[in-house]
Amino acid sequence: MSKHWPPLLGIAGILLSGAAQGQAPEGLEREHLLQLLSVKRVFVDRFAGGETAAHIREMVLSSLHSAKLFVVTENPERADAFLRGSAEDLVFTESFxxxxxxxxxxxxxxxxxxxxxxxxxxxxxxxxxxxxxxxxMAERRHEASAAVRLVNKDGDVIWATTQESLGGKFRGASADVADKITRQLLADYQRARRMREGTAGADGPTQAAGREPPPGRGQRQGPGN
Known part of the structure; x- marks a missing residue:
C-alpha cells in the first residue's frame, strides 16, 4: 500500500499547485487595490505622445484635482504615487x-x-x-485615447487603465478621456474600500466567536453551590 503513496502525493501536489496559480491573480489584484487606500499625494508625470499628449495630461490633472480623491502635487518628491503613461488625440475627416x-x-x-x-x-x-x-458631407472629428498606470515609490504598478473616446455632445474627446480615467480610478478606489470593510467585518465575528464567555455566565451551578 505504501508503494502507491508517492504517485498520489505527486498528483496532489500538481492539483494544489494549479489551484494556487488560479488564485494568484485574484490575490494580486486585491493587494494592488488595497494599496490605493494608502495613496495620499499623486504626481502626474509627462505622457508620451507629443503635443496632444501634453494637452490630455493637463486634462487628467484637472479632472483628478476636481475629484478630490488625492492631493495632486507638482513636487514629485512629496508624492506617494506617480501617474504615467501615453496619450494621443488623432484628427480625421469623416465623409458621408x-x-x-x-x-x-x-x-x-x-x-x-x-x-x-x-x-x-x-x-x-x-x-x-x-x-x-x-x-x-465632411466632418472633422477627434479620437483620443490614453493608457495610464499608477506606480508607487517602489516602482510597482498598483493600478492601470486604458480609455478612448470620440467625444461627446458637449465635451471634447480629450476631456472625455480624462474624465473616464478619473471615474475608473474613483470606482476602483471605492471597490478597494469595500474590500477592506468586508475583511474587517469578516474578522469581527471570528474574533468574537473565539472569545471565552465571562466568568459566571453560561455555567451550571452544582448542587453544593
Whole structure:
C-alpha cells in the first residue's frame, strides 16, 4: 500500500499547485487595490505622445484635482504615487455621401401615311422629366485615447487603465478621456474600500466567536453551590 503513496502525493501536489496559480491573480489584484487606500499625494508625470499628449495630461490633472480623491502635487518628491503613461488625440475627416434621382420619359409626335387608296395622319407627343440630387458631407472629428498606470515609490504598478473616446455632445474627446480615467480610478478606489470593510467585518465575528464567555455566565451551578 505504501508503494502507491508517492504517485498520489505527486498528483496532489500538481492539483494544489494549479489551484494556487488560479488564485494568484485574484490575490494580486486585491493587494494592488488595497494599496490605493494608502495613496495620499499623486504626481502626474509627462505622457508620451507629443503635443496632444501634453494637452490630455493637463486634462487628467484637472479632472483628478476636481475629484478630490488625492492631493495632486507638482513636487514629485512629496508624492506617494506617480501617474504615467501615453496619450494621443488623432484628427480625421469623416465623409458621408448620398445620391437620389428621379427620371420619367414619354414621347408624342405626328406623321402622315399615304397609299394609292387611303391617306392617314398620326400624332406623337414626347415628355421627359429628370431630377437628380446628391449630397456630400465632411466632418472633422477627434479620437483620443490614453493608457495610464499608477506606480508607487517602489516602482510597482498598483493600478492601470486604458480609455478612448470620440467625444461627446458637449465635451471634447480629450476631456472625455480624462474624465473616464478619473471615474475608473474613483470606482476602483471605492471597490478597494469595500474590500477592506468586508475583511474587517469578516474578522469581527471570528474574533468574537473565539472569545471565552465571562466568568459566571453560561455555567451550571452544582448542587453544593
Amino acid at each position: 455621401a448620398s445620391s437620389e434621382g428621379l427620371d420619367a420619359r414619354g414621347s408624342f409626335g405626328t406623321g402622315s401615311t399615304r397609299t394609292s387608296d387611303t391617306q392617314g395622319r398620326r400624332t406623337y407627343a414626347s415628355v421627359g422629366v429628370g431630377e437628380h440630387e446628391s449630397t456630400r
